[in-house]
Amino acid sequence: MAENDSWEPKIIGFLCNWCSYTGADLAGTSRLQYPHNIRVIKVMCSGRVNPQFILKAFQEGADGVLVSGCHPGDCHYIKGNYHARRKLTLLHDLMDYMGIDPGRFQVSWVSASEGHKFAEVVTRFTEQVKALGPQTKFTGGEA
Amino acid sequence: MPDASAKEAQVRDIARRWLASGEVRYVIGYAAGRGNVARAAFVRRAGDADRLIWNPTCVNNLTLFLREEMLRKLAKGEKPDPRPIGIVVKPCDSKTVVELVKEHIVDPARVRVIGLTCEGVCDPKKLVGTEVGPHAVTADTIADKCTVCRLHNPLMADEVVGDEVPETVEDDYSDVAEIEAMSPEERWAYWERQLSRCVRCYGCREVCPLCYCAECVFDREKPYRWNERTVQLPENLWYHAVRAMHLAGRCIDCGECERVCPMDIPIRKLNRYLEKKAKERYGVEAGRSAEDAPTFGSCDVDDPEEFIW
Known part of the structure; x- marks a missing residue:
């Protein structure tokens, strides 16, 4: 779908303050290379991420949305990521059901010590979104 | 349908009794509407109980009005009335009451439920162009939701109207x-x-x-x-x-x-x-029991997460 090779996907990342954001920080301080397509929004917990945020990000022109939080059991707020998991899994299902490329939406668990995993996740996800091309279903036009 | 009119008389009797004794503030029930769908009636006096009806046009879910009453702010100078509200529900509507109780919108002490057993109602959209009035529930007129209904007997009812209907349908989605x-x-x-x-x-x-x-x-x-x-x-x-x-x-x-x-x-x-x-x-199902935990208000360590990296 990508008409020219210069197209780069816009990816919004919702990272939790305690694990994934710190993990992203570690990736930076460790000088790990990962695609610059991700724009990070720090949230206090992955449980804060309302499914609305993800759909709104798509509507505002995001090509992919990544939500990342602490590993199950490691949540700073004890259960925030478990709640996030339920909501976001059903949203992923709904996107699939409505035919809105569920591959554009990804959740991952990245702990504060997993800078390498963060870099891997972003690299893999960027490639996945790149393969899907520009997102037009929520923006209603050519991206 | 003889069954429906017998149930109608019972609904009226219960409403009349509740209103006469003053144990409910008013009863929300069905009244004859124009066209093929009943409308909501708010019966405040025992003498008006005969306005209530029960027939296959009673497709709407009246719990909407119960919820509005529960969330309503008191008017200026209005004294809170502790008496419960009476409501007529079909089994599917009774699931809404359960769900509203679960979500702490409806206090079970503030509601009295007249629950009807039900074997399906008519879809008004399928009756467009036909003569106005209660039609029989047939395979052509039955509402889609009733064809997959797994609940024919009301939950949480203070008074059940009608004989118990065996649950036969299995919803295969x-x-x-x-x-x-x-x-x-x-x-x-x-x-x-x-x-x-x-x-x-x-x-x-x-x-x-x-x-x-x-x-x-x-x-x-x-x-x-x-x-x-x-x-x-x-x-x-x-x-x-x-x-x-x-x-x-x-x-x-x-x-x-x-x-x-x-x-x-x-x-x-x-x-x-x-x-x-x-x-x-x-494994969650809405409107099954008010004791259940809400879907997104609860979680389990072993919830599936196959799409998460």
């Missing part, structure tokens, strides 16, 4: 499976066709007994307008996806959204998909 079987492109084409018709009258939201946010996200202007007012596909898609997510694990499939939709959008297919998924993944 075949309408949902039909869409699931399509390829992603076909699914998108299907929803594109359906949702681009939406005129965003918000009828589905207004009639939903479980949509009760003090300020709805679709009405918000400040600090941020989430949804534009245009009726273009992207906005409609956002509206319906968010609405479906808000009802995920809560919708009890009363079918009101689809009944009021002027554009015949299959809204129930969205709700039922999430209902199915919530059941498959988390």
